Structures are given as C-alpha cells and as structure tokens.
Amino acid sequence: MDHWQNFSRRDFIKISSLFLAGSAAMSSSAGQAFSGLGQSGSDENSDRIVYSFCEHCFWRCGIAAHVRDGKVYKIVGSEHHPLSQGKLCPRGTGGIGLLYDPDRLQHPLIRETKGGKQYYRKASWDEATGMVAEKLYGIHEKYGPGAIAMLHHGFGVSFFKQMFSQIGVNKFAKPSYDLCCGPARQASVLTYGYPSGTPEGFDIKNSKYMIFFGTHFGENMHNTAVQEISEGIRRGAKIAVFDPRFSTIAGKAEHWLPIKPGTDIAMMQGLMHVLISENLYDRSFVQHHTVGFGELWDSVRKMTPEKVAEITEIPADAIRTVAREFAFNAPAAFVHSGRRTNWYGDALQRIRAIHILNALVGNFKMPGGVVNFDKFVLKKPKTAHAHPPYEKSVYSRYPFFPDDEPSNTIASHEIVQQAISGEIKALMIYGVNLPETMTLGRETAIEALRKVDFMVAVDVLPAEVTGYADVVLPECTYLERYDALDAGRNFRTPFVALRQPAVPPMYESKPGNQIAKMITDKWGMHGVFPASVEAGLDKTLKMTGSSLEEIKKTGVIVRPETDLYRKPGVALNLKTPSGKIELASSRLRAAGFDAVPRYTPQPEAPAGFYRMLTGRKPMLTFGRTANNRFLGDVATAKENEVWVNTETAAKHDLNNDEYVHLKNQAGVVSEFPVKVKVTQRIRPDAVFMVHGFGHTAAKMTWAYKRGASHNQLISRTDIDPAMGSVGFQNNFVTFIKEA
Amino acid sequence: MANKKNYGMVIDTRVCVGCSACVYACKSENAVPEGYCRDWVVQETKGNFPKLTMENRSERCQHCENAPCVTYCPTRASHYAEDGTVQINRSLCTGCKACLAACPYDARYIHPDGFADKCSLCHHRIEQGLKTACVSVCPTGSLHLVDFNDPDEEAQKLMAGRIVYRQKEHAGTGPSLFWISASNKPGA
Numbered sequence: 018m019d020h021w022q023n024f025s026r027r028d029f030i031k032i033s034s035l036f037l038a039g040s041a042a043m044s045s046s047a048g049q050a051f052s053g054l055g056q057s058g059s060d061e062n063s064d065r066i067v068y069s070f071c072e073h074c075f076w077r078c079g080i081a082a083h084v085r086d087g088k089v090y091k092i093v094g095s096e097h098h099p100l101s102q103g104k105l106c107p108r109g110t111g112g113i114g115l116l117y118d119p120d121r122l123q124h125p126l127i128r129e130t131k132g133g134k135q136y137y138r139k140a141s142w143d144e145a146t147g148m149v150a151e152k153l154y155g156i157h158e159k160y161g162p163g164a165i166a167m168l169h170h171g172f173g174v175s176f177f178k179q180m181f182s183q184i185g186v187n188k189f190a191k192p193s194y195d196l197c198c199g200p201a202r203q204a205s206v207l208t209y210g211y212p213s214g215t216p217e218g219f220d221i222k223n224s225k226y227m228i229f230f231g232t233h234f235g236e237n238m239h240n241t242a243v244q245e246i247s248e249g250i251r252r253g254a255k256i257a258v259f260d261p262r263f264s265t266i267a268g269k270a271e272h273w274l275p276i277k278p279g280t281d282i283a284m285m286q287g288l289m290h291v292l293i294s295e296n297l298y299d300r301s302f303v304q305h306h307t308v309g310f311g312e313l314w315d316s317v318r319k320m321t322p323e324k325v326a327e328i329t330e331i332p333a334d335a336i337r338t339v340a341r342e343f344a345f346n347a348p349a350a351f352v353h354s355g356r357r358t359n360w361y362g363d364a365l366q367r368i369r370a371i372h373i374l375n376a377l378v379g380n381f382k383m384p385g386g387v388v389n390f391d392k393f394v395l396k397k398p399k400t401a402h403a404h405p406p407y408e409k410s411v412y413s414r415y416p417f418f419p420d421d422e423p424s425n426t427i428a429s430h431e432i433v434q435q436a437i438s439g440e441i442k443a444l445m446i447y448g449v450n451l452p453e454t455m456t457l458g459r460e461t462a463i464e465a466l467r468k469v470d471f472m473v474a475v476d477v478l479p480a481e482v483t484g485y486a487d488v489v490l491p492e493c494t495y496l497e498r499y500d501a502l503d504a505g506r507n508f509r510t511p512f513v514a515l516r517q518p519a520v521p522p523m524y525e526s527k528p529g530n531q532i533a534k535m536i537t538d539k540w541g542m543h544g545v546f547p548a549s550v551e552a553g554l555d556k557t558l559k560m561t562g563s564s565l566e567e568i569k570k571t572g573v574i575v576r577p578e579t580d581l582y583r584k585p586g587v588a589l590n591l592k593t594p595s596g597k598i599e600l601a602s603s604r605l606r607a608a609g610f611d612a613v614p615r616y617t618p619q620p621e622a623p624a625g626f627y628r629m630l631t632g633r634k635p636m637l638t639f640g641r642t643a644n645n646r647f648l649g650d651v652a653t654a655k656e657n658e659v660w661v662n663t664e665t666a667a668k669h670d671l672n673n674d675e676y677v678h679l680k681n682q683a684g685v686v687s688e689f690p691v692k693v694k695v696t697q698r699i700r701p702d703a704v705f706m707v708h709g710f711g712h713t714a715a716k717m718t719w720a721y722k723r724g725a726s727h728n729q730l731i732s733r734t735d736i737d738p739a740m741g742s743v744g745f746q747n748n749f750v751t752f753i754k755e756a
Numbered sequence: 757m758a759n760k761k762n763y764g765m766v767i768d769t770r771v772c773v774g775c776s777a778c779v780y781a782c783k784s785e786n787a788v789p790e791g792y793c794r795d796w797v798v799q800e801t802k803g804n805f806p807k808l809t810m811e812n813r814s815e816r817c818q819h820c821e822n823a824p825c826v827t828y829c830p831t832r833a834s835h836y837a838e839d840g841t842v843q844i845n846r847s848l849c850t851g852c853k854a855c856l857a858a859c860p861y862d863a864r865y866i867h868p869d870g871f872a873d874k875c876s877l878c879h880h881r882i883e884q885g886l887k888t889a890c891v892s893v894c895p896t897g898s899l900h901l902v903d904f905n906d907p908d909e910e911a912q913k914l915m916a917g918r919i920v921y922r923q924k925e926h927a928g929t930g931p932s933l934f935w936i937s938a939s940n941k942p943g944a
Contacts, residue, residue: 091784093893104895110780235773240895247771247896263801265773268810268938275806635775650790651779653797662805697805 027467028135029484030128067519068095068572070503072172072495073108073115074638075193075215076100077503078240079572080109082496082519089113089496089519094240097571099510100216106238107636107648114647115477115494116520120718122479122491123524137489142527142535145488150539152471152487154184156443162186163408164442166432169424171448172516173492175501176533176546177475178424181445182404183542188412188441190429192454199742200358203417204368207602208376210592211389212419214507219351220581221245224385226346228257228339230281230371232355235265238635239356241508255346257339259284259331261630262660262705263698272339275700278628278746279361279619280329284336285352285370286317286616287325291340292377293317299347299379306589307376309601309613316613328616347378349385357632362735362744365417366614369602373614376598382583390507391579396560398553400545415741416608428741430456430734436465443471447529450480450640453712453728455745475532478644481714491526498528499550502557511576513561515554515568610739619747623682626749627665628703631727639709643720657710657724658694661752662701669752671695678753679706679725683732686753688713691725693752704750762840762905763877764819764932765891766914770940772898774799774812778890782816785878785889792865794875795890811938814890814899817842817863817875818923821930825855825864833872840904840932843879846871860927877901904932 064083071078071092079098083091092112094105101109125145126137140148156164166188167177178189194202198213205213221227222245234246246266250256256270259281267273276284292298293314303310322333329336343350352371358364372387380386411420412427419425429449433456435441444466451462466472466485474486483489492498496519504513522528530550537545547553555565563574583589590596594603606612622628636654637643648654659679661671671677676690689711699705710724735744774797782794795816802809819841825834826842833849836842849871856864856872867873878888882901886892891899902911919937 090787091781093781093889103892105777105781105893106775106895107777107780110777110784110893113784235775238773238775238777238895243773243775243895244897247773247898250771251768251897263806263808263810265799265810265812268801268808268812269770269773273806273808635773635777636780646790647783648780650783651776651793651796653776696801697803697808698801700805 027128027472027485027487030135030137067517068097068569069496069516069519070098070514070572071105071109071112073111073641074239076239076241077172077506077514078105078109079514080105080112082112084519087520089116095572097575098514098573099508099512099575100241100506102241102244104240104244106240106243108238108638108642109240111636111642111645111648112494112496114642114645114649116496116523118478118644118646120478120644120716121524122476122483122489122526125491125525126489128487140488142525145490146532146535147539149473149488149490150536152473153443153445153536154540156471157184157186160442161408163188163412164440165445166190166427166435166441166443167445167447168192168429168432168449168451169447172503173495173498173500173529174424174447176530177445177447179545180533180537183537183540183545185405185407187407187410187423188427188432189424190427190432191425192429192449192451192456194425195429195741195743196359196455197357199740200364200737201354201356201368203419203740204354204365204372206419207365207417207604208369208372208593208599209381209389212421213354214390214392216241216390216506216508217354217356218388218390218507219353220385220388222248224249224254224349224351226255226257226343226350228259228343228350228352229266230259230352230355231261231360232353233264233266233632235269236635237356237633255342257342261700261703262632264632272335274331274335274339277328277330277700278630278703280616281360282363282367282370282614283320283325283328283616284331285367285374285614286320287322287329287336288340288343288374289313289317289370289377290320290325291322291337292344292374295341297341297344298377302379302381303377306381307598307600308595308603309599312601313373313613316615320616343374344378347386348380348383350378351375351380351386359737359742359744360746361619362737362742363617364742364744365737365740366611370614372598373600376600381589381598382581384582388581390509390581391511392507393504393511393513393574393576395502395504395513395557398556398560413741415737415739417604417740428743429454430736430743431741433457433461433465436469437461439468442469444469444473446472446474446482446486448476450482452481453640453709453726455708455728455731455734456743457734458731459729475529477526479714479716480640481712481717484714490532491524492529492532493522493526496520497522497526499530499554502554509578509581511579512573513568514573515565517569517572605739608739622702622749626682626751627661628746629681629727629730629748629750630703630705630746631708632705634707637707637709643709643712644717646719649719649723655723656692657707657727658692659725660694660696660699660705662699663695663697664701665704666693666695670754671752676755678755679730679750680753681730681732682749685730685732687711687725687729689722689725690755760838760905761903762932763882764840764902764904764934766900766902766911766934766936767814768898768900768914768936769811769813769938770936771896772812772814773896775895777893777895778814778899781889781893782875785881786876788873789868792867792873794873809939813935814894815861816890816933817877818861818929818931818933819877820932822928824858824860824927824929828854828858830854837879839882841877841879843876844872844874860924860929861931
C-alpha cells in the first residue's frame with residue numbers, strides 16, 4: 018500500500034529551475050570574488066555604511082553593511098552595538114553570501130496539478146497573497162482558529178503574528194525553543210522566578226572560574242560571550258569543561274573532563290555532595306535566600322565522588338578538585354547553563370542542577386557569578402485594531418511549557434502531531450526547514466507537511482520545506498528590509514536596535530512587513546499595520562524620545578550600564594512561590610515531578626554502535642547558512658565529518674578522510690556518505706557530527722549532497738515530560754564502509 | 757627615519773578559538789576570489805586521550821625581513837614596502853610562481869587573473885590609519901597589528917614574560933609575526 022497516496026495529497030516539488038534561471042547572472046563563478054565589488058579592495062571613504070543587525074543567529078549582533086554601487090560588498094561588526102562592539106563572527110560577515118545567493122526564491126509560487134503531476138507556477142503577489150488570505154480565512158471560518166498554526170524561526174516573524182492575531186490565531190511554535198534554549202529558560206523560571214535571556218545571565222567578564230557542561234563556546238560563536246571569555250582567559254580566569262569531546266573551549270581549559278555522555282546530572286550531584294559534605298558552600302546565603310536545602314542534601318547524600326566516578330568515568334579526585342576550586346573562586350565563579358540544552362529529555366532538571374550548584378556557592382547577583390541583565394523598556398503605541406480574544410494563551414499539554422510568551426504557545430512536535438491527526442488544517446511556516454529540524458524525526462515531519470489541507474511557506478531560499486507548500490512567498494533577506502525593533506534582549510547596557518535595509522529587495526522578493534499587510538488587506542482589515550513600516554518604527558521610537566532618523570545613524574540606542582549586583586542583607590524577593598531561590602521546586606513537586614534533580618541512567622549503545630553527539634562549526638548556523646557559498650568557501654566549512662576515536666576507528670578498520678555511511682540503531686542509513694575524522698579528541702564510546710549538512714533539496718545547489726544529515730539519523734526522541742522539550746542524544750550509529 | 761614603520765603582528769593563540777572570522781573578513785575586504793584565501797586557521801592538537809593540548813592560529817604572510825619571495829622574484833614584483841611589509845606589484849608580476857616555491861610559509865597563491873597574491877597586511881587600510889580587516893573583526897582579540905619600530909604598550913605587555921615564538925626561524929627569514937604560545941598558563 019502506498020501510504021502517501023492514501024493519506025496525503027501533497028507531493029514534494031523541486032522548485033523548478035525555470036523560474037530561477039534569471040539568477041544565473043548573480044552566480045559567482047570560480048575566480049570571482051563573492052562580494053558585489055570587483056578586485057579593487059575597499060576604500061572606506063566612498064562607502065555608504067548602513068547600521069543594522071544580523072540574522073544569522075539569535076544573538077543578533079550589530080552590523081555595519083558597507084555599500085558601494087548599490088551592492089553590499091562587506092559587512093563588519095557595528096562599533097555602536099553592545100553585543101558586537103565592532104567585532105563579528107564569520108556568519109555576520111557572511112551575510113553577503115545569503116544576499117547574493119544565486120538559489121534565492123525570486124517570485125511567489127503556487128502549486129498546480131496537471132495530468133496528475135504537481136508543479137509550481139509563477140504567480141503575482143496579488144494572486145499568491147489572495148490565495149493565502151482566502152485559504153486561511155476559509156479554514157478559520159470552517160474549523161476555528163485552533164485549526165491554524167505557525168512554525169517560525171527568525172526575527173521577522175513579528176508581522177505574521179500580528180497578522181494572525183486579527184483572526185484570533187495564536188498557535189505558534191518555535192522549534193528552536195524545543196530543541197535548544199527551552200529548558201534553560203524554564204529552569205531559570207522555576208529556580209529564580211525569571212526566564213533566562215540572550216545573552217545568558219552570567220557575568221563572564223568578571224568571573225575567575227567558569228564551568229561548562231558540553232557547551233561549545235568558540236564553536237558556537239556567540240560573539241559577546243566569546244569576547245568576554247577571551248577577556249577572562251587574558252585576565253587569568255580558569256575554565257573547567259565536562260564534555261565527551263575535546264571541544265575548542267576544552268582546549269582552553271585548565272581541566273578537561275571527558276565525561277561519559279548522559280551522566281551529567283550524576284556529576285552535578287557529585288559536585289553538590291562535595292560542596293555540602295566538605296562545608297564549602299555559602300551557608301549564610303543558602304540559609305537566608307534559598308529553600309529546600311534539607312531535601313537537596315538528602316538527594317545527594319549518597320552521591321559521593323567515588324560513586325559518581327563509577328557512573329561518569331571521571332576520577333573522584335578530579336570531581337573533588339573542580340568542586341573545591343569552584344567554591345574557592347566563588348562568588349566570582351559559575352556553572353554555565355549552556356544554550357542547546359536538550360540532550361536526553363531531562364534537560365529541565367539538568368539545568369536546575371546547574372542553578373542549584375550556582376546557588377550553593379552564593380554567586381547569585383554577585384560580580385563574576387549569575388546575574389540578571391536588564392532589558393530596554395520600549396513603550397509601544399496602542400494598536401488601533403483590537404484583535405478577537407484568543408481561545409487560550411497556551412496550547413501545549415506540558416505543565417511547564419511557558420505561559421508568558423505569546424510567540425511560543427505550543428511545542429513544535431505537538432503541532433506536527435496535530436497536523437497528522439487532522440486537528441490542524443493549515444500551516445504557515447516561517448523560516449523553518451521542518452524536514453531537517455530535529456522534531457520527532459524526518460519522516461514524521463514530512464507526514465505532517467503532506468497531511469495538512471493548506472500550507473504556506475515564507476522563506477528566502479528554496480529550502481526543502483518549501484517544496485511541500487501550496488504557496489511559496491519569497492521574503493527578502495534581513496539586509497533588504499526593516500523589521501520590528503530589537504529591544505527584547507537582556508544585557509549590561511540595555512539597548513534597542515534597528516534593522517534597516519542596506520539595499521532594496523532583489524528580484525520580486527518582499528519584506529515580511531509588506532507580505533503580512535497584503536494578507537490582512539485581503540481580509541478587508543485595513544489599518545492593522547501602520548501606513549508604512551517606517552512610520553510605525555518612527556512612532557514607537559518617538560515615544561522613547563528618539564526617532565527613526567536618529568536611530569538610523571548608528572542602528573542602536575544604548576542605555577547606561579545597570580547595577581547587576583545584590584546588596585548585603587536585602588531579601589531577593591524573587592517571583593518564585595517562596596520568594597527565594599528554590600533548590601527544591603515547590604511547583605515541580607505540586608505537579609508530580611521531582612522537586613530536586615535526580616540522575617536516571619540513559620540507555621547504553623547496542624554493541625558496535627556509538628552515541629551520536631552533535632554541535633556546530635563556528636562559521637555555520639545549520640539551515641540558515643547551509644547554502645551560503647561565501648561561508649562554505651573555506652576548507653573546514655565545506656562538509657561535516659564524523660569524529661571517531663582512534664581506538665574505535667581501528668576496531669572498525671576506518672581511516673582518516675575515508676568516506677562511510679552511517680547506520681543508526683533503527684536501521685536508518687545516511688543518504689549521503691560522510692568523511693571520517695580519526696581523532697584523540699573524543700571518547701571511544703561516542704561519535705560527533707555537526708548538524709545541518711546532507712541536504713536533499715537539489716535546488717539548494719551548494720548545500721545539496723554536502724556531508725551527511727545528522728537529522729536523518731535521529732529515530733528516537735526523548736520528550737521532557739515537564740516542559741515538552743526534545744532530546745535526541747539517545748541515538749546511536751555504526752559505520753558502513755564504502756564497497 | 758625615526759618615524760619609519762615596521763609593521764608585523766603579535767598573535768595571542770591563548771584566546772584564539774579558530775572561528776575563521778579573520779579569513780572571511782579578509783575575503784570580503786580584499787575581494788579574494790572564490791576558492792582562495794590570504795589567511796587561514798590552523799587547529800593543532802597534541803597528546804593522547806585524555807591528555808590533550810590545543811593551539812589555534814590565524815596564519816598569513818609573515819612579512820619577513822629577509823623574504824625569500826623578494827629574493828627569488830625575477831621581476832621585482834615582490835618587494836619590501838616602506839612600512840616594513842612585503843608587497844606585490846601586480847603590473848610587474850608574470851605569475852611565474854618562483855615566489856610560491858620560495859615561501860617557507862605557503863602564504864601565496866596565483867590569482868585567477870594571473871598574478872601572485874597574498875596578505876598585504878591591509879596596506880590600503882593601514883594607510884588610512886585603520887587596523888587590518890582581520891584585526892578589526894577578531895572577536896577574541898587574538899590579533900594585534902604592531903609597529904615593531906615603536907611597539908605599543910599593549911603589545912609589549914602581551915609579550916613580556918611569556919613563551920613567544922616565531923615560525924621557521926631557522927630558515928633565516930626574519931618573520932614579522934610573533935606568536936604567544938597557547939602553552940602559556942591562563943593569565944601568565
């Protein structure tokens with residue numbers, strides 16, 4: 018039985034090269050520089066410099082785009098923006114590789130069926146947005162707002178949220194939350210009473226001792242954090258890294274502890290045991306500002322360094338050393354919560370354990386410890402249009418899914434499941450390449466995409482997901498548009514930043530703000546958006562005593578540094594049930610979960626298989642940069658490798674630079690081969706491969722068949738029962754040598 | 757003569773994370789053709805699991821005081837500039853590759869337009885009083901442009917009391933890149 022013919026109506030269409038032929042002129046053939054310039058080199062005096070912010074990752078650094086002859090020829094870090102301070106990671110510079118990507122979507126596309134064959138035809142914006150407006154409205158009328166959902170990734174989504182609010186739709190998911198930062202956010206809420214932000218609340222600059230569990234600073238180029246860690250190293254700060262792999266940050270560390278994967282909570286309990294049993298913790302802070310110490314001690318009493326050493330394969334003495342050094346350097350010391358925190362479906366508890374370690378040494382709101390940066394408070398003009406009431410403020414069935422974030426009301430895997438069950442009839446997908454996004458695996462994602470009655474994709478590139486859409490709307494890049502003001506981040510110097518176009522949109526692409534407005538106009542809802550995006554920005558900025566004209570000059574308004582540190586003798590008054598730091602969480606207990614973190618063993622690898630770990634290359638951000646020729650044009654960026662320990666490689670007769678296929682525990686074989694990197698830099702029981710390679714969409718001509726897909730090898734996911742995040746490190750692979 | 761410059765770099769490998777920001781900044785600043793680069797990153801790991809050490813280095817032309825590329829250039833295209841850097845006069849270059857063979861640091865390539873090309877230490881930027889593109893972009897502050905005839909206080913402080921080396925000194929090239937070894941202990 019052909020499953021798809023019976024249960025779905027939508028085939029994948031490779032976006033026809035017919036419509037993309039015009040892009041050949043933009044293609045940069047070998048021997049030519051990628052930028053808009055010739056080979057003359059730069060002369061800053063004749064440049065037009067446009068200050069904006071980057072979209073190649075969530076850090077959103079300030080950029081200065083240099084424009085000459087109507088082309089952006091280089092992008093550098095903005096000296097005005099507090100998160101970049103004139104510096105930039107490779108991806109920021111690589112914006113030109115996205116802007117001038119010859120594979121870009123150029124026209125709206127509409128799916129047609131003729132003679133049983135499906136294809137895309139070029140459509141006008143009027144027709145395409147008309148169809149989207151009609152379909153969404155029809156589904157809304159027939160099934161209610163709960164039958165429509167949006168999956169989104171990227172700062173430009175705000176206009177689509179506002180658009181959907183007009184028909185009472187607020188079922189929105191951010192896969193990045195489920196896969197990446199979610200547990201850190203909610204662990205912070207449960208422990209400290211406030212969510213963690215970006216940059217994360219650690220006073221890196223002033224710290225003397227930093228402990229990292231598997232977070233790969235230097236490979237994940239979070240600009241400001243990398244700047245501050247470097248400053249710390251220059252100043253003499255010490256670093257301890259628990260990681261199965263000798264990461265770049267491990268290369269900077271005083272102690273690299275190659276922990277057995279999946280045993281991190283046990284290690285954290287062991288560290289707590291040493292802090293408490295050796296009386297190294299900050300007794301006065303714990304007494305006055307925390308609750309649940311007794312319960313915590315009961316839970317770690319038996320987790321002696323010797324016992325933890327057996328579990329984690331790290332010597333007991335090393336555990337004692339790290340705990341003692343941590344306490345010795347406290348309060349100017351911290352354990353960092355990391356960024357991509359979802360590993361095994363128990364990440365909420367693991368990050369809680371990190372916060373408990375921090376609380377035990379009393380580093381809360383102390384120089385060099387845990388801090389809570391402030392945000393720029395942006396007054397917003399009242400919207401003329403009140404939207405209809407929402408059915409719910411949160412749709413997730415997980416008890417600790419956030420209930421205070423309107424852009425994230427349900428987990429992405431719940432949307433995937435609801436699309437398959439038929440509860441969701443229409444999907445808008447903004448910048449999420451769902452088949453390669455680690456949500457319940459590739460096949461399930463594709464099933465969901467095929468199943469819904471209507472799907473519209475808003476994207477810059479013909480990512481695989483766009484091939485499943487009924488309508489494809491080509492958005493212009495972040496270098497060609499205005500977006501909402503960026504005031505959402507926490508930092509030492511609160512700021513608001515502007516995104517503004519460096520050059521006009523290429524081809525027929527349009528900014529999201531115009532696309533959303535066209536759709537609401539089709540619904541007959543005029544005045545939802547200001548007459549122009551510029552007018553709206555100016556109005557908001559004037560309420561803050563600035564103006565669009567003023568902020569355009571530097572791209573940012575920066576407030577003075579705020580006081581981050583607590584005062585002795587003053588109660589913390591946190592927004593937790595107790596008002597204190599909750600070592601034992603009363604909210605978790607009330608919902609039937611462990612109030613203090615507990616270690617549970619993860620499954621072991623089948624014989625001959627190795628746990629598959631993942632991470633990043635510093636010049637790439639997964640899907641957003643996968644097709645970027647400019648960034649791909651360095652030897653280390655061209656493909657991903659599978660890292661295999663020398664001993665393991667010998668067992669399987671693998672040679673360095675040899676290509677193999679990988680097979681996972683469920684029998685899935687990687688579609689493309691991957692290069693073997695034989696190395697001492699990883700434990701023998703694990704392999705590592707960078708995510709975001711091995712694309713199967715042929716119209717992503719650079720990314721296509723480059724490396725192997727990590728995502729494809731995820732057959733098992735572990736969903737956190739408390740907050741719904743997705744862990745995927747219980748997948749194991751073995752090697753199939755080329756014939 | 758007192759004001760004569762002698763530019764080179766001090767590179768602090770203790771903080772370098774090998775992100776390659778320098779490589780990309782150079783590529784766009786200098787319109788380096790696809791498939792080539794003027795600077796590159798080396799990540800060197802030594803030892804055996806689990807006793808490992810790592811050094812990351814951003815490498816480029818060493819702007820040697822006694823540069824084999826200049827010595828062996830038959831057309832005088834490769835030459836010493838006033839500011840102590842080694843430069844290439846493209847109009848004199850025939851693309852004969854003698855310099856490529858002579859360079860012990862493998863710092864040069866033949867540009868598709870037929871001339872030898874390499875790091876110019878952003879000559880055009882230094883002239884305007886700017887730092888090189890790689891120095892300006894580096895998020896870790898690993899790269900320092902230094903006038904060795906008049907080294908600034910920061911550069912002197914960086915090098916004092918630390919293990920500092922130059923590459924292939926035995927070749928007698930007198931390279932102008934100084935490397936602060938990653939084996940220096942934090943803060944040392």
